[in-house]
Amino acid sequence: MGGASDSLEELAAQIGVDAKNLPATVNRFNKLAEQLDDQDFGRGKTDYDRFYGDRSREGAGATLGDLAKAPYYAVEIRMGALGTNGGAKTSAQAQIMDVDGEPIAGLFGAGNVISAPTGSVYAGAGGTLGPALTFGYIAGRAAARRVNR
Structure with missing residues (x-):
């Protein structure tokens, strides 16, 4: 919601x-x-x-x-699992990158499924919420632009 x-x-x-x-x-x-x-x-x-x-x-x-x-x-924020290590490398535009560092067309990521934007630093309780919301917003807008062209 x-x-x-x-x-x-x-x-x-x-x-x-x-x-x-x-x-x-x-x-x-x-x-x-x-x-x-x-x-x-x-x-x-x-x-x-x-x-x-x-x-x-x-x-x-x-x-x-x-x-x-x-x-x-x-x-709406619900209970979830914390997982800030690992995940797909992502560009500033929320695009998932391939092994050669090139964006995979149409594939976007956000939250704990991507590599943490803060690297190996964990800022503390709730520290993943801001990046998850931000990258979710960026990914959603980028995906919508692809659909609407």
């Missing part, structure tokens, strides 16, 4: 949550992000959090930013 919308209320309807609760939750998060104080989950409180955040921002700001600009996206 997931969705995308320019409106939090519409996104809430797409993902089956109360249309009042999602905007209220986002408003609360935005206020806490503005104050650089995530009282709900403690993001940015530790040096570890800040080290793996956006290093162009200082302190807790490295891990906190408001959700003020549409479109808004929602992705």
Whole structure:
């Protein structure tokens, strides 16, 4: 289950949550992000959090930013297996590469089935989610372009 919308209320309807609760939750998060104080989950409180955040921002700001600009996206995340070692070598365009380093036409990858974009470094809990979402987005767009030509 997931969705995308320019409106939090519409996104809430797409993902089956109360249309009042999602905007209220986002408003609360935005206020806490503005104050650089995530009282709900403690993001940015530790040096570890800040080290793996956006290093162009200082302190807790490295891990906190408001959700003020549409479109808004929602992705369901379920339990899975962690596997950050191995996998197919992938280009920045999410193309699976052959043994000679050439892209295999029409074959794209994302998540734990590709070689980790971070190499042998594991950033910690949730460290594979961002690359999986990013490469999934890139792969989906690239595959759609192939279908629509």
